[in-house]
Amino acid sequence: MIFLTVGTQLPFDRLTRAVDAWAAANPSATVFGQIAQPDASGYRPKNFETCAFLEPAEVERRFQTADAVIGHAGMGTIITALTHAKPLLIMPRRAHLSEQRNDHQFGTAGRFGDKPGVSVIHEEHEAKDAIDRLWTRARTSGDPDAGPAISPVAEARLTKALRTFIWNDA
Amino acid sequence: MTNKVDQPRVLAVASGGGHFVQLRRMRTAWAGCEVHYVTTSDGYRAEIAAEETDGVRPELHVVPDANRWQKLRLLRQLLAIAWVVLRVRPDVIVSTGAAPGYFAIRLGRLIGARTAWIDSIANTETLSLAGQRAGKHADLFLTQWEHLSVEDGDGPRFEGSVL
Numbered sequence: 149m150i151f152l153t154v155g156t157q158l159p160f161d162r163l164t165r166a167v168d169a170w171a172a173a174n175p176s177a178t179v180f181g182q183i184a185q186p187d188a189s190g191y192r193p194k195n196f197e198t199c200a201f202l203e204p205a206e207v208e209r210r211f212q213t214a215d216a217v218i219g220h221a222g223m224g225t226i227i228t229a230l231t232h233a234k235p236l237l238i239m240p241r242r243a244h245l246s247e248q249r250n251d252h253q254f255g256t257a258g259r260f261g262d263k264p265g266v267s268v269i270h271e272e273h274e275a276k277d278a279i280d281r282l283w284t285r286a287r288t289s290g291d292p293d294a295g296p297a298i299s300p301v302a303e304a305r306l307t308k309a310l311r312t313f314i315w316n317d318a
Numbered sequence: 319m320t321n322k323v324d325q326p327r328v329l330a331v332a333s334g335g336g337h338f339v340q341l342r343r344m345r346t347a348w349a350g351c352e353v354h355y356v357t358t359s360d361g362y363r364a365e366i367a368a369e370e371t372d373g374v375r376p377e378l379h380v381v382p383d384a385n386r387w388q389k390l391r392l393l394r395q396l397l398a399i400a401w402v403v404l405r406v407r408p409d410v411i412v413s414t415g416a417a418p419g420y421f422a423i424r425l426g427r428l429i430g431a432r433t434a435w436i437d438s439i440a441n442t443e444t445l446s447l448a449g450q451r452a453g454k455h456a457d458l459f460l461t462q463w464e465h466l467s468v469e470d471g472d473g474p475r476f477e478g479s480v481l
Contacts, residue, residue, distance in 0.1 A: 156335055157385070203361035204334070223440040224336035227343070227481065255442035298481060302343040305478030306436075306460075310347035313434055313458045314326050314410050 150283065151214035152181035155222045156201055159184040160247060161191040163239045166275035167218055171195035173276070177283060180210065216286035218279065221253035221268075226260050233297035236266045237282045239275075264295025327352040329408035329431070331399075331422040334359035334383065337415040337438055343480040344412070344436070345369060354406050356399065356418060358383035379406075381418060386447075396421050403429060414438055414480075416448040423452045434458035439479050441466075449474070 152167050154160040164183050171179045172195045179196035186192055186200075202210065211217065211232050219225035221240040229236040240257040241247035261268035269278045285291045301307065328348045332341040338357050342365075353376035355366055366378045381398035384391035399418055403411075403425045411426040412434045413419025423433045435456040437449035442463055445453065453459040459474045461467055467476035 204359065205361065205364055208365075222336050223438060224339045227336070227339050230481070250447075252440055252442070252446075256440050259442045300343070301346050302480040303478035306462075306480065307344055307347040309460070309477035310344055310412065310434065310436075310458075313432070314328060314348055314351060314412075316326075316432070 149214050150177060150179045150279075150286070151210045151217050152179060152183070152196075153202075153207070153210075153217065153219045153225055154182065154184050155220055155224065156184065158241075158247065159186045159190050160220050160239075160241060161186075162245070162247070162272050163218070163220065163275075164193060165191050166239075166272045167279065168193040168195050170276055170279045174283070182207070182210070216282050218282070221257040221260070223256065226256070226266070227298075230263065230265070230295070230298045231300060233265065233294060235282055235285045235291065235294065237269065237278055238266065239269050265291075265293060325350065325352055326409040327354070327406065329354050329356060329403065329406055329411045329422060329426070331356040331411060331413040331419045333357065333416050333418050334362070336440060337419075338362065340414045340436075340438060340480045341412070344414075348412070351410075353377070354379060354402070354408065356381060356402055356422065358395075358418065384417060386417060392417060400425055403431075407431075410434065412436070413452070415446055420448045420452040423455050427455055432457045434460070435474075436460045436480075437462060437466075437474060439463070439481065445474065 181198040182202050183198045211228050216235040217229045218237045221238045240253035243251045257268045328351045330341055332338040334357050349371050356379045360380045363378055366376050369376055379402045382394045384395045399421045408431050411422050411431050414436050415438045426433045433456045435452045437445050439462040454472050460477050461474035462479035464476040
């Protein structure tokens, strides 16, 4: 199963449409999409099941059971995919397309796109090949591009600095 | 009975989604403290209840969600956070963003709480807008990117990241 997630703030038609086109061409693959609330003219996929939002526990379950994840370049998506060591394809939302208020996802994609198991696309036309590769990797055991699951908690340096601050024993 | 007098009371604040995921990754920093989480979704209740240490379960306070264009909802969020801050009377406030954390830090200073802002790791090229505003009111101001750290003055320091 491929889990598509675009976060809770806004729909992301460019990505949702690209995944729908891929799903149409790959009927044997199961896709489930959390696509936020499309507005009246918003894109509604025809080739896979969707929902607008998921509760946090359900998001966690979808990540756990997915073979691969496709998402916007939000940190919740990236961190959760890395925590579960799932192959991840991200597309950053862009401000000039009114997909986000600013371009921070573009920066995020640049910084996290080279992590093991993570790939990035910027344009809809790149999606077909990228999802093909993602799907192949998802079904390959011992995927050479996969990284180990990251720790469920922050770097020790950060928690130590915070702990010192909280207990006021600098 | 354990010595509750010396145990800091921590208010850990973040909007739902990526900010809250990052906040939760720092939870070992406040293990053993009296912990109150503040977020915008009730859906985290089970996850928070499971974070029990020494028989003490953190509390979850849910406040209205709002983005920075929704002025009325922001006002409702501010009032809800003010209510939580006044009731909990935290010793320390920690936030990763965005608006709820900014409000909590500004209000926390009024009651004498010590405050920490850890700017979201999503902000790779510049600090978040909320961080630019909240940072100068926080006692501890951190960025998760070394290239955004400022070693002197009012800028953020780098002390590692949530990853």
